[in-house]
Amino acid sequence: MAKPLNIRQDVCLRAHNTFQFKVRARFFVSVSKVSELMQALLWAKENNLDPLVLGGGSNLVFVDDVDTLVIHIAKMGRHWSAVNGDCATLILGAGENWHDVVLYAAAANYRGIENLALIPGTVGAAPVQNIGAYGVEIGDTLESLLALDCETGDLVELNHSDCRFSYRDSLFKQRPGRYIILEVSLRLRRNKSFSLEYGELRSYFDKAEKHLTPLSVAEGVMAIRRRKLPDPEKLPNAGSFFKNPEVPFKTWHSLKSQFPGIVGYPGTHKVKLAAAWMIDQSGWKGFRNERVGVHSQQALVLVNHASGTGADIMALADDIRSEVFARFGIALEIEPQVYPQKVSAQ
Numbered sequence: 001m002a003k004p005l006n007i008r009q010d011v012c013l014r015a016h017n018t019f020q021f022k023v024r025a026r027f028f029v030s031v032s033k034v035s036e037l038m039q040a041l042l043w044a045k046e047n048n049l050d051p052l053v054l055g056g057g058s059n060l061v062f063v064d065d066v067d068t069l070v071i072h073i074a075k076m077g078r079h080w081s082a083v084n085g086d087c088a089t090l091i092l093g094a095g096e097n098w099h100d101v102v103l104y105a106a107a108a109n110y111r112g113i114e115n116l117a118l119i120p121g122t123v124g125a126a127p128v129q130n131i132g133a134y135g136v137e138i139g140d141t142l143e144s145l146l147a148l149d150c151e152t153g154d155l156v157e158l159n160h161s162d163c164r165f166s167y168r169d170s171l172f173k174q175r176p177g178r179y180i181i182l183e184v185s186l187r188l189r190r191n192k193s194f195s196l197e198y199g200e201l202r203s204y205f206d207k208a209e210k211h212l213t214p215l216s217v218a219e220g221v222m223a224i225r226r227r228k229l230p231d232p233e234k235l236p237n238a239g240s241f242f243k244n245p246e247v248p249f250k251t252w253h254s255l256k257s258q259f260p261g262i263v264g265y266p267g268t269h270k271v272k273l274a275a276a277w278m279i280d281q282s283g284w285k286g287f288r289n290e291r292v293g294v295h296s297q298q299a300l301v302l303v304n305h306a307s308g309t310g311a312d313i314m315a316l317a318d319d320i321r322s323e324v325f326a327r328f329g330i331a332l333e334i335e336p337q338v339y340p341q342k343v344s345a346q
């Protein structure tokens with residue numbers, strides 16, 4: 001007989017979100033098996049609740065208490081399959097810690113995800129925003145994933161193209177609430193060149209040892225990130241608060257003639273603008289009030305100085321967005337999921 005679920009009531013979510021907001025969940029359950037997830041979803045349906053799926057809470061802004069069932073995904077597991085030649089597939093439970101997995105793969109001498117070291121959160125959430133850093137995205141190595149389709153109730157296997165990955169975006173962001181990711185398969189390689197094109201990585205490794213391994217690259221990434229990005233344990237945050245906007249070349253040329261110092265990275269069809277540069281130029285970098293602020297070393301990161309709330313962060317974000325829009329005509333998009341969803345002023 002299935003074990004009854006341990007659904008708790010009125011649970012504080014402070015330890016479950018990296019902004020450390022002290023919001024409460026009306027109901028909370030942690031699930032480590034597919035059968036438990038099914039039970040939790042059935043219970044939510046019987047109680048007319050639209051559940052919220054939670055991993056590590058590092059890409060979420062809780063603006064208010066969560067008046068529903070929070071389902072925390074804790075399905076663990078790591079195993080290797082289809083090991084042939086220099087390739088292997090690493091199959092991971094959605095509840096695994098992403099950074100631990102990066103080190104695990106790197107220690108086994110497999111390449112492909114070492115640039116994604118020190119990104120907080122779970123494996124199951126990583127495809128949602130197609131996590132990326134230093135020119136590498138999870139979409140580059142993701143072979144397939146197993147998900148529960150909440151519309152049909154079926155377990156489905158989605159391959160790479162089904163996931164519709166693009167810059168910090170995927171099918172799962174476009175269809176929120178439809179899929180719950182349970183397992184992720186990554187195709188990794190032993191003989192693949194490292195991606196060291198980003199300036200900070202290049203100069204770090206120019207000075208470092210010449211024989212690079214996946215582990216030494218991951219360690220380099222960790223050292224660079226620790227120098228610049230705030231540790232959410234010490235200074236609560238959710239990473240980049242805004243996405244870097246992608247604009248057509250025509251817009252880029254017009255911006256460049258008005259603002260010669262503007263920072264952008266031309267791609268094939270569009271140019272990616274550095275949102276941090278525009279925020280910095282608008283005078284926000286290092287701003288703080290008594291509750292929240294903008295990180296002094298990276299203007300994309302909004303921080304909670306201990307007593308701030310989600311509403312404080314959203315008010316600051318609105319001010320930043322308005323000023324960047326007024327100055328550059330660019331509407332910044334908020335990257336983390338805001339709960340409950342807020343209708344934007346712009």
Ligand code: FAD
Nearest residue numbers: 053055056057058059121122124125131132133181238239
């Ligand atoms: P959560 O915050 O718990 O959830 C995020 C979203 O995914 C929510 O909508 C949630 O409902 C959904 N979700 C969670 N689990 C599942 C699942 N199993 N199935 C379906 N939906 C699910 N991001 C980057 O891309 N690159 C970076 O370099 C980076 N650096 C960061 C640095 C810091 C200091 C911080 C705090 C954040 C950073 N992030 C970065 C953002 C964040 O770490 C990633 O987006 C991460 O993948 C979120 O994982 P999580 O488990 O915490 O997701």
Ligand code: NAP
Nearest residue numbers: 132133134135197198199200228238239240244265274298
């Ligand atoms: P950085 O290396 O100082 O770069 C600043 C911005 O310029 C980044 O947003 C990056 O875009 C872009 N950039 C730099 N070099 C580039 C190149 N050669 N080609 C294309 N774009 C380039 O950024 P950082 O703040 O120190 O962060 C380092 C990496 O970690 C970045 O990739 C960043 O995205 C990632 N990160 C993400 C989050 C998050 O929450 N999403 C949080 C922290 C760090 P991209 O952002 O597109 O890479």
